[in-house]
Amino acid sequence: MNNFETLIRKNLRTVIGVLSGTSVDAVDVVLVKIKGKGKSSEIKVLDFRSYPINIKLKKHILRLSTDNKIKAEDICRLNFVIGNLFAESVNKFISDKNLSAKDIDLIGSHGQTVCHFPANKKLFGYDSRSTLQLGDPSVIANRTGINVIGDFRTADVASGGDGAPLVPYLDYILFASDKKSRAFVNIGGISNVTYLCKSCDQNEVIAFDTGPGNMLIDSLMMKLFKKKYDKNGKTSSAGKVNAGLFKFLKDYDKFYRKKFPKSTGREYYGEKYISDILKNVENAKPADIISTVTKFTAFTIYHNIKRFNPGELLISGGGAKNISLMNFLKEYSGKTEVNPINEKGITTDNKEAVLFALLANEFLNGNRANITSATGSFKNVFLGKFCPA
Ligand SMILES: Nc1ncnc2c1ncn2[C@@H]1O[C@H](COP(=O)(O)OP(=O)(O)O)[C@@H](O)[C@H]1O
Ligand SMILES: [Mg+2]
Incomplete structure (x- = not known):
């Protein structure tokens, strides 16, 4: 946990942001340095790359939202497949840059949205408003050797918001x-x-x-x-x-x-x-x-x-x-x-990837980063979950 203490105290962090958007076209990876926090954050974008997602996997992901024969097993496996895909993209990115895991403090990973149901429906007497991003952050942390903060939308949805938009x-x-x-x-x-x-x-x-x-x-x-x-x-x-x-x-x-x-x-x-x-x-x-x-x-x-x-x-x-x-x-x-x-x-390409690097950094800075007027949430909450490597 010593490393964790050092990470928390840092004022300048090297962060990777990674996501695949609703288009399911590519895994976008950005490398940034972020100094300071909140409104005083200074972001320097060092590099960006987009790794196209193979068309068969894309079609499989898209099928999840339409095919009613999808089983829990499919979702369970896909959560790890996407985690592995994101980890592979990050590993490729850092080796292409001649960097190694120890050069990176943190990854902010959005994952891949497969379901987004912000409207409520009571199920067994409980609220079922929900959102689901696959690509488990623990898988990414363990496959890259880098600390990951992921799952940025859940806390906002849990506090009455849509969990979107975050940008x-x-x-x-x-x-x-x-x-x-x-x-x-x-x-x-x-x-x-x-x-x-x-x-x-x-x-x-x-x-x-x-x-x-x-x-x-x-x-x-x-x-x-x-x-x-x-x-x-x-x-x-x-x-x-x-x-x-x-x-x-x-x-x-x-x-x-x-x-x-x-x-x-x-x-x-x-x-x-x-x-x-x-x-x-x-x-x-x-x-x-x-x-x-x-x-x-x-x-x-x-x-x-x-x-x-x-x-x-x-x-x-x-x-x-x-x-x-x-x-x-x-x-x-x-x-x-x-x-x-x-x-x-x-730029037009890197904006969302930079967002998830920033949100991960804000989590460690102790800042609540949802915009309640945008998501409809009733309070400011911490976005993300921390998975140490
Ligand atoms: N050269 C291009 N001409 C037209 N549309 C493009 C071009 N490059 C990308 N796009 C569109 O942008 C989409 C990807 O946009 P992106 O910002 O990555 O969305 P998302 O966040 O949903 O992944 C592609 O699916 C395609 O529709
Ligand atoms: Mg995209």
């Missing part, structure tokens, strides 16, 4: 300004926005999921073109928006119109949603369907941020690379500038 903590720590209000959009599988009013406090931050990010586009690209995603938005750019389908989506989608705080996932934007789209495509060509869904995705983001009237929108996540999606968003946003984020070492 506004990073936005607040790094980007809050006493001079201007700012808005940030992360376009992952799902999109979420953070709005920071001028000089805002931790619990004044407004943040919520706006609706789909790349999730609908990716699923339809797989169904219609057997491709993982619409690279650079080329398919969407080649198609035409179908007015009938666009109207159908505006009426059909119940999530984007909901009041915040709110969060969503594959439970809503999954198989049923996609098959309902395909029943209503009228005579749109495949590329037109992609174009329409891309425009609709931009519309749901815009619909949720227009009330804040921000001067600038800073975009992160894989969606920032979809040129067609960005163009639709720019069209909707009018005078509001829409730009990919590139500030204080944070």
Whole structure:
């Protein structure tokens, strides 16, 4: 436990952040140095790498949320498979950098979300609101030899929150300004926005999921073109928006119109949603369907941020690379500038991985890092569980 005491006392830590988002596209690994704590945290991003997840494993993970033949054994095994996958990615990353486990103080691991049920349903008289990220942190700690803090969402859900979004903590720590209000959009599988009013406090931050990010586009690209995603938005750019389908989506989608705080996932934007789209495509060509869904995705983001009237929108996540999606968003946003984020070492690719490094560091600093105004939780709680190596 001596090492643990040293770790707690450190003011400068070398931390790895690791995650796989709802897109299940890749394991993202970032290496950072973090000095200080809370609002005075200084983060230096040293390196970032993304390790693509093999398509068979991706499909297996996605099946968990739709296949009702899944057994407890499948979930039990997958928890360790993903733990091993994350450990392998981290080990590869540190050996590529000519580093070793002893050079790293801590890993912050989000795991892979497989279920997210923030709405309550009583089961046997008990609340069953819940969220589940697989990739057990003890497996990662023991396979890497590095201390791990993982499972960042559970404490917030247990205290009445959605356990999502968590990224506004990073936005607040790094980007809050006493001079201007700012808005940030992360376009992952799902999109979420953070709005920071001028000089805002931790619990004044407004943040919520706006609706789909790349999730609908990716699923339809797989169904219609057997491709993982619409690279650079080329398919969407080649198609035409179908007015009938666009109207159908505006009426059909119940999530984007909901009041915040709110969060969503594959439970809503999954198989049923996609098959309902395909029943209503009228005579749109495949590329037109992609174009329409891309425009609709931009519309749901815009619909949720227009009330804040921000001067600038800073975009992160894989969606920032979809040129067609960005163009639709720019069209909707009018005078509001829409730009990919590139500030204080944070880029469109590494933002979420840096978040989990920061959250792990804040756990050791004794800081409660949920944003109650974003998650809907009734108190500030410690995010994460500590698994010493
Ligand atoms: N060059 C690109 N062109 C278009 N879309 C892209 C590109 N690169 C990544 N994406 C999209 O971004 C997604 C991954 O985004 P990411 O931010 O990693 O999401 P998540 O956090 O859900 O994993 C991919 O599934 C794909 O839809
Ligand atoms: Mg990803």
